[in-house]
Each structure stands twice: as structure tokens, then as C-alpha cells.
Amino acid sequence: MAEINKAPRGTNDLLPEDSYKWQFVEQKLIETAGLYGFREIRTPVFEHTEVFTKNVGDTTDVVQKEMYTFTDKGDRSITLRPEFTAGVIRSVVEHSLTAAALPVKVCYCGGCYRYEKPQAGRLREFHQFGVECIGAASPAADAEVIALGSQLLRDIGVKKISLEINSIGCPTCRAEYHKALKAYFEEKKDRLCGTCNERLERNPMRILDCKSPVCSEIAKDAPVVIDFLCEECADHFSKVKAHLDGMGISYKVNPRIVRGLDYYTRTVFEFVSGDIGAQATVCGGGRYDGLLEQMGGQAQPALGFAMGIERLLMVLESQQAELPEPRPCDIYIAPMGDAATLKAGVLCAALRDEGFEALTDIVGRGLKAQMRYANKIGARFTLVLGDNELESGKARLKCMENGEEQEIALDAIADAIYEATFTKMAEEFGM
Ligand code: ATP
Numbered sequence: 001m002a003e004i005n006k007a008p009r010g011t012n013d014l015l016p017e018d019s020y021k022w023q024f025v026e027q028k029l030i031e032t033a034g035l036y037g038f039r040e041i042r043t044p045v046f047e048h049t050e051v052f053t054k055n056v057g058d059t060t061d062v063v064q065k066e067m068y069t070f071t072d073k074g075d076r077s078i079t080l081r082p083e084f085t086a087g088v089i090r091s092v093v094e095h096s097l098t099a100a101a102l103p104v105k106v107c108y109c110g111g112c113y114r115y116e117k118p119q120a121g122r123l124r125e126f127h128q129f130g131v132e133c134i135g136a137a138s139p140a141a142d143a144e145v146i147a148l149g150s151q152l153l154r155d156i157g158v159k160k161i162s163l164e165i166n167s168i169g170c171p172t173c174r175a176e177y178h179k180a181l182k183a184y185f186e187e188k189k190d191r192l193c194g195t196c197n198e199r200l201e202r203n204p205m206r207i208l209d210c211k212s213p214v215c216s217e218i219a220k221d222a223p224v225v226i227d228f229l230c231e232e233c234a235d236h237f238s239k240v241k242a243h244l245d246g247m248g249i250s251y252k253v254n255p256r257i258v259r260g261l262d263y264y265t266r267t268v269f270e271f272v273s274g275d276i277g278a279q280a281t282v283c284g285g286g287r288y289d290g291l292l293e294q295m296g297g298q299a300q301p302a303l304g305f306a307m308g309i310e311r312l313l314m315v316l317e318s319q320q321a322e323l324p325e326p327r328p329c330d331i332y333i334a335p336m337g338d339a340a341t342l343k344a345g346v347l348c349a350a351l352r353d354e355g356f357e358a359l360t361d362i363v364g365r366g367l368k369a370q371m372r373y374a375n376k377i378g379a380r381f382t383l384v385l386g387d388n389e390l391e392s393g394k395a396r397l398k399c400m401e402n403g404e405e406q407e408i409a410l411d412a413i414a415d416a417i418y419e420a421t422f423t424k425m426a427e428e429f430g431m
């Protein structure tokens, strides 16, 4: 019974004391992506199950083990999105967004759902920010998307993170690679897990990101796809690297990156942090040139990435990055008596119209308790309103930071706060 008073395993409540961090991060991400022309898209939290089984791939861990799938009352199979790309591309195709100017650049932010074993940096409800760029085949597009990932992390306040890139080729070069992989794993078949034995026939590359310790040990010495790239794919990859070099973005080629989703082609990349333990990948992405056509749209080259917000915040915390403080309450008006309470409500309404956070007593506290409350919430200014003040139309505005008081007219509270704010700013900037 106690269970129902707790959030489900692998989920987190975001409490008011922390939500400002999320607001800052989400706003900053969307704003910076905007500098590259990305505009926000919002798609449903759930999709028809086939959107994921067909496109993420039915031999991936995500589809085989991690999806929240249920039958709705209309007997449809529905799945909570385990990732955004498949749903976003479904939407892009459904609304023919590619019929307008190309490339289509969209970004998104929201919750994802995967039935995983919860641990640090691995949740069942987690949040992603990501971008998708559709209709751009050139290596410059890969470099631009990677550059955006890099700038986002920097702008948010990440001080240190490494970029690893790889190319996993196109279906042509991958056919040769699959043969080599099959030959390699065939000999060790008996030691592979059940799921990987099945993958050996259908999609041997998926064995490379199996989480079972035995399979990953065996996979360590498997052939790498980068040795099998066709001429076009090799050329594309070297141009991507040349662009990154030109932009001064440092990276490491890691031939072991394959990514956990089936739709990737050519460039794949990850931003990996050494500061947050085993779940080290903060952002992962790559090219998926076949996905639009596979989803019934017009063939379009495309690429994108997704960033885990929880892991990003873990990095910021471990690197002690400074996030902007939440805005404090501007003024607390403490009324004494019924007439003053009425007037305080009117004054607060006017101050809020001016854009100030203005609070007053709605609990029925005495003056002392009200002042304790104002202190607790960190109000910048307080103002006591009693019969005398109502009569004279004047009151004492107290700055809580330095204790200074000034007498002001009740209809000039906003002006006084503005002025005090500017004076303080001027002092801080030495003007
Ligand atoms: P991992 O190898 O850690 O399982 P993944 O390859 O499954 O990651 P993607 O599908 O590429 O992850 O998702 C992109 C990003 O979303 C990851 O790099 C990570 O930051 C975040 N992410 C993925 N799964 C989770 C999860 N269960 N909990 C928290 N964040 C996650």
C-alpha cells in the first residue's frame, strides 16, 4: 500500500526548488538551437507502436526490452515514446514539411519512457532535448549539427566534455561488414546471450551494443565498421572531419561507436563526460539517411542528436557550474487589519501589472509572523501597511538586504523599486 504514496520506480519529481534550473537549461537549449535555424516541434508523448518497432528497429534493446507498450480502449497498440526521432519524422512526413524550404530544422524537448533498470543517470522517465535536420546530405550539415551540440554544452556551462565520432557507413558498405561480423561472432556463438544469438542472423551489428558483460567482452575484438567503408562513405567522413578541424572542434575517432538504434547511417557521434560515472553519454546522434523513405515519405537525407537533460544536469553539478539564480520575490506587503488587507491586495495587483513579483498575506498571520515569512522567502523589499499608512497614503519601504528604509507614497511603490534596482546595479557595475 505504501507504494501508492511514492512516485513509480525510475521517475523523479521536479520540485519547485529545482525547477528554475530546468527552465534555464531548456530555454537556453532552444534559444541556442534557434541561432542555427532550429524551431521547436511538439509531438505526442505516445505513438502507434509500429512507429518505433519499424523504425528504431525490432532487434534493438529499446524495442526488445524497454518500451512501455499497451493496448488502448480502441484496441490499438500504443507506445510511450522511448525517443523522439521516430515520432518527429512521422510528423514531418505526415505534414509534408519537406515540401517547403529545405533543410527542415526542428528541435524538441520533453519526456521519454524506457523500462530500464534504474540507476544513476538511467531512469524510466527521462528528458531529452534534440534536433533533427532534414534535407541536407553534405558533410557540412554533419559538422554544423555537431558544432551545435558542442556550443549548446558550452553555453549551458559544461566546462569539459569529449566528442567521439565514427562512421557506420551506408547499407552498401555495411553488407560487407555484416559478413565479417557474422564470421567473427559465429565462432563464439555458444557464449553469446540468447538475444544476441537471434541478432547474429538478423542484425549482427546490434550485438556490439549488448549490455551483457559476456557479449560486450566478446565484442571488444570484433571487426570495426570504419575498416569497411565504401569510397563515398569514407570521403564523406573525411570531409566531416575536415569541417570539424576547420571549426576548431576537437574530437576523437572511436571506431567502437555504433549507437543503439537501427536507423543510423554514416556519421555517428557522442559527447561523453568523465564526471558522471558509468552512464557517461550525455548526447548522442548521427545521420539517418534512410529513415524518411522507410516511413513512407519522400527520400531525404537527415541527421540529428538527442541530449539527456538529467545527465546534462549531473555534469553541471559535478563540475560546479554556476546557473543563474531564480528571481526572488520583489516585495512583500504586510497588512494589519481588514482595510489594510484590502488595500494590500489592490497594491499587489498593480505591482504585478508592472511585472513585479508582489506578495501579501493570504493566511491571516500577525505582523511578526508575516515578517518571518517575508524573510524566509527572501523578499527584496517589505512594506508594512496599517491604519496610519492608509490615512497618510505613505509608507516605509524597507530594503531587506541592507535594512535601509525610505518613506514613499503608496502610489509610487513601483517607481521606488525600479529606482533602488537601478542604483544597486549601477553600484555593482561601478557606474
Ligand atoms: P545508453 O547507452 O546510456 O543506454 P542510449 O544509446 O540508449 O544511451 P540514446 O537513445 O542515444 O541513448 O538517447 C540519447 C541520450 O538520452 C543519451 O545519451 C542519454 O543522455 C539520454 N538517455 C537515454 N536513455 C536514458 C535513460 N534511461 N535515463 C536517462 N537518460 C537517458
Ligand code: MG
Binding pocket: 260
Ligand atoms: Mg540505452
